[in-house]
Amino acid sequence: MITAAVLLIGDELLSGRTQDANLNYIANRCQERGIVLAECRVVPDTEDAIVEAIRALSARNTYVFTTGGIGSTHDDITAASVAKAFNKPLVVHPEALKLLEEYYGDNINDARRRMARAPEGAALHSKMVFQIENVFIMAGIPTVMQGMLDALLPVLQQDSPILSVTVKAYVLENELADELNELHLNTPKEVTIGSYPFGEAGKIKGTNLVARSRDAQKLAIVRDQLQALVDRKLG
Amino acid sequence: MITAAVLLIGDELLSGRTQDANLNYIANRCQERGIVLAECRVVPDTEDAIVEAIRALSARNTYVFTTGGIGSTHDDITAASVAKAFNKPLVVHPEALKLLEEYYGDNINDARRRMARAPEGAALHSKMVFQIENVFIMAGIPTVMQGMLDALLPVLQQDSPILSVTVKAYVLENELADELNELHLNTPKEVTIGSYPFGEAGKIKGTNLVARSRDAQKLAIVRDQLQALVDRKLG
Numbered sequence: 001m002i003t004a005a006v007l008l009i010g011d012e013l014l015s016g017r018t019q020d021a022n023l024n025y026i027a028n029r030c031q032e033r034g035i036v037l038a039e040c041r042v043v044p045d046t047e048d049a050i051v052e053a054i055r056a057l058s059a060r061n062t063y064v065f066t067t068g069g070i071g072s073t074h075d076d077i078t079a080a081s082v083a084k085a086f087n088k089p090l091v092v093h094p095e096a097l098k099l100l101e102e103y104y105g106d107n108i109n110d111a112r113r114r115m116a117r118a119p120e121g122a123a124l125h126s127k128m129v130f131q132i133e134n135v136f137i138m139a140g141i142p143t144v145m146q147g148m149l150d151a152l153l154p155v156l157q158q159d160s161p162i163l164s165v166t167v168k169a170y171v172l173e174n175e176l177a178d179e180l181n182e183l184h185l186n187t188p189k190e191v192t193i194g195s196y197p198f199g200e201a202g203k204i205k206g207t208n209l210v211a212r213s214r215d216a217q218k219l220a221i222v223r224d225q226l227q228a229l230v231d232r233k234l235g
Numbered sequence: 236m237i238t239a240a241v242l243l244i245g246d247e248l249l250s251g252r253t254q255d256a257n258l259n260y261i262a263n264r265c266q267e268r269g270i271v272l273a274e275c276r277v278v279p280d281t282e283d284a285i286v287e288a289i290r291a292l293s294a295r296n297t298y299v300f301t302t303g304g305i306g307s308t309h310d311d312i313t314a315a316s317v318a319k320a321f322n323k324p325l326v327v328h329p330e331a332l333k334l335l336e337e338y339y340g341d342n343i344n345d346a347r348r349r350m351a352r353a354p355e356g357a358a359l360h361s362k363m364v365f366q367i368e369n370v371f372i373m374a375g376i377p378t379v380m381q382g383m384l385d386a387l388l389p390v391l392q393q394d395s396p397i398l399s400v401t402v403k404a405y406v407l408e409n410e411l412a413d414e415l416n417e418l419h420l421n422t423p424k425e426v427t428i429g430s431y432p433f434g435e436a437g438k439i440k441g442t443n444l445v446a447r448s449r450d451a452q453k454l455a456i457v458r459d460q461l462q463a464l465v466d467r468k469l470g
Contacts, residue, residue: 010429011427011429012445014273015266015397016259016260016262016266017399017431020255020259024251027250029251030251031250037249037251038249039277039279040249040276041276043274071430073415075429075430076430110413115409144436164250164252173307173308173346174307174350177308181309194245194247195306195310195311196253196375197306197376201376201378201381
């Protein structure tokens with residue numbers, strides 16, 4: 001199984017200043033390419049927190065995607081922290097520096113040159129994504145991150161896409177739960193079922209029943225069973 | 236220092252089906268009450284993942300807030316997993332059961348009764364929030380979670396609010412970075428500065444400079460310094 005973890009880096013996510021949009025985008029792209037997104041962590045711009053998370057996530061996933069902390073200011077410490085996590089020095093990546101110098105021309109300055117620093121031995125992918133071991137260092141700005149990830153995905157391993165179907169039921173979860181639990185016990189292990197109430201506090205309107213699988217045929221059978229369960233409740 | 240961690244529980248967050256809104260809400264409420272939100276994790280509906288995260292987060296934070304997995308279906312395993320994390324059995328909480336029976340009246344059923352299960356020894360707060368050790372178990376639906384958290388916060392410890400100010404600069408981060416790094420070196424440790432580019436890929440328009448502190452006076456000085464830095468660049 002190909003798995004990935006996401007590490008979102010930035011004080012702004014934990015102070016409430018910024019609503020993250022990167023996890024959801026990465027999650028959807030992984031799903032399409034059959035990569036199981038196994039976990040996500042959000043950490044502040046502090047070296048210890050980043051180092052600990054990188055080590056933990058890298059050790060047990062095929063890939064780790066980081067977002068944020070790659071600019072040129074004092075709070076951009078992702079590259080240095082990832083280097084430390086792997087006990088590597090932070091060095092200037094010659095090819096990255098060349099690209100920055102070509103891109104900025106006469107406007108190159110020290111701050112821009114700092115963005116060419118990477119853990120020693122890092123590989124450089126297109127859109128300036130550095131890879132060290134199984135960790136890919138990406139930007140925090142969503143549209144920039146999306147461009148980086150889209151360019152990166154074709155070079156990563158993939159598997160059969162994880163498909164999902166939703167049966168929207170205007171029935172409360174509590175009224176479906178017993179039958180759903182029974183159906184779940186008889187569902188092949190290749191299909192997972194999730195149950196998600198929709199509506200607002202005090203006005204819950206119903207339940208989205210979501211089945212997921214790489215096996216389209218088994219998924220279709222479970223979808224029909226879920227629909228039949230809902231129809232029985234409503235009929 | 237009072238710290239908190241957030242644990243978002245649910246396959247739907249890692250499959251991309253659902254865009255989380257809970258972290259941001261909790262982060263803002265913590266900020267207002269002077270609670271430092273130190274970290275967040277997102278895990279699937281699997282016992283091992285929840286148990287590991289609860290143990291890690293509980294050990295090093297004042298509070299842990301979980302969201303999701305508290306319904307009555309097979310994928311709602313938060314209470315059982317938190318119980319396991321603390322080596323407690325999952326039992327029916329008599330007071331919670333009584334509240335559910337009063338609320339549902341004749342419509343009570345086994346599925347609804349299951350929502351009264353909690354780790355042995357759990358405290359019951361208003362809005363049906365269970366607390367075991369320093370962990371608070373909340374709903375995944377944002378409006379429901381918000382009601383729970385708002386009811387809970389007055390009974391938690393608090394500290395001076397963490398204030399923040401933003402200087403919006405139509406200057407690229409790379410062009411501010413050197414001066415900003417210097418300013419940062421001379422900033423009192425009670426004030427942190429963050430630098431956040433805004434705009435889209437290929438059309439980055441400027442930089443939000445954000446200072447945060449519990450000390451309003453020191454914060455105002457740093458805000459003025461940031462504004463002066465930007466004015467020098469633009470003038």
